[in-house]
Amino acid sequence: MASATVLYQDRESRSEGARVEADELWLTLSDLAATTGWELKPEGVCKDEICVPVPAARRSALIREDASGSEFDVTEFARLIEQPFARDEKHGGLVLRPAGLGVEDSLDLSRGARLRAARPGRPGAHSGRASRKQDLPALLGHLVKLPV
Amino acid sequence: MVTIAADARGASAAQPFIEAAHQQHPSLLDEKFQVAELYVVRNVPAAFWIDEEGRMVRANDPIYAQRRNRETGEVALNQPYLDAVRDWVAKVPESDFLMDQQRLAARLPELDVDDVKAAADFQLGTYLALHGQPADALVHFKRAPALRPDNWTYKRQAWSLGDIERDYGTTFQEAVKNPASGPFYPPLELSKGK
Numbered sequence: 001m002a003s004a005t006v007l008y009q010d011r012e013s014r015s016e017g018a019r020v021e022a023d024e025l026w027l028t029l030s031d032l033a034a035t036t037g038w039e040l041k042p043e044g045v046c047k048d049e050i051c052v053p054v055p056a057a058r059r060s061a062l063i064r065e066d067a068s069g070s071e072f073d074v075t076e077f078a079r080l081i082e083q084p085f086a087r088d089e090k091h092g093g094l095v096l097r098p099a100g101l102g103v104e105d106s107l108d109l110s111r112g113a114r115l116r117a118a119r120p121g122r123p124g125a126h127s128g129r130a131s132r133k134q135d136l137p138a139l140l141g142h143l144v145k146l147p148v
Numbered sequence: 149m150v151t152i153a154a155d156a157r158g159a160s161a162a163q164p165f166i167e168a169a170h171q172q173h174p175s176l177l178d179e180k181f182q183v184a185e186l187y188v189v190r191n192v193p194a195a196f197w198i199d200e201e202g203r204m205v206r207a208n209d210p211i212y213a214q215r216r217n218r219e220t221g222e223v224a225l226n227q228p229y230l231d232a233v234r235d236w237v238a239k240v241p242e243s244d245f246l247m248d249q250q251r252l253a254a255r256l257p258e259l260d261v262d263d264v265k266a267a268a269d270f271q272l273g274t275y276l277a278l279h280g281q282p283a284d285a286l287v288h289f290k291r292a293p294a295l296r297p298d299n300w301t302y303k304r305q306a307w308s309l310g311d312i313e314r315d316y317g318t319t320f321q322e323a324v325k326n327p328a329s330g331p332f333y334p335p336l337e338l339s340k341g342k
Contacts, residue, residue: 007271084261086268090284095272143176146159146166
């Protein structure tokens with residue numbers, strides 16, 4: 001077991017139960033959800049309104065189980081959904097995407113991901129970067145104001 | 149008017165410049181380069197005009213309102229740009245210096261895979277550098293400009309978090325002149341007409 005730091009959107013999370021194996025970063029299912037918001041469900045790997053089916057041919061590369069529970073290879077999943085990432089093997093650091101960009105922006109819904117019916121009142125999952133670009137005042141509101 | 153300091157080193161790095169400028173307008177800190185990445189800021193300064201309706205009408209101008217000659221100390225105003233700003237203030241939607249959608253799109257291109265990969269490496273390098281691992285940050289700080297050689301914000305931040313000569317085997321002047329990186333600043337285009 002090792003500790004790993006995952007930088008995902010604006011989130012910086014630490015997983016104490018990670019396994020680092022060469023290019024792969026395995027997380028427990030609870031750490032996967034805590035660090036990225038993705039959850040393993042019967043319909044696939046899901047986040048908000050999006051579910052990505054787990055291809056049978058890649059299931060063993062993504063999910064494994066042992067006596068201590070299930071583990072998920074988050075870097076293999078990033079490859080599956082063609083999500084760019086940066087890894088630091090020495091310190092177990094992982095950046096799944098740069099801050100300011102939504103995973104929705106790079107998730108190609110034509111490649112098998114499914115958009116679950118959006119809950120009433122919630123924006124479409126693929127609003128992503130386009131909507132953030134239009135809402136600069138909201139983004140600026142999150143930045144620290146420096147004393148003049 | 150709002151200025152945004154894109155600097156991962158935080159307020160302590162940006163504050164001296166704000167104090168030296170004696171500015172009257174707000175300044176914000178963009179430590180995570182959120183605004184810079186969203187609006188494809190590949191070098192600073194970069195100026196954007198946003199009208200009272202919240203619409204961006206001019207984007208990514210590489211300007212200084214004034215520049216000081218380091219050798220002579222003489223301060224020169226960027227008069228053409230200041231005149232353009234005054235034209236906009238006076239004429240608002242009829243200003244000759246507003247950009248149409250096509251020009252705005254060219255100034256705000258969609259990010260490609262290399263942009264996103266470069267941003268991921270830059271973010272990881274910054275994290276490592278700020279958490280006491282500057283040597284391990286280097287591979288990421290070198291990978292980012294390899295993917296996006298025209299992104300000077302990444303390079304300049306990386307240099308500030310290390311030593312440009314020791315870590316990158318170059319100087320600022322040599323790096324700016326390297327043709328493989330493209331221009332340090334694109335030309336300021338103040339042509340009239342949309």
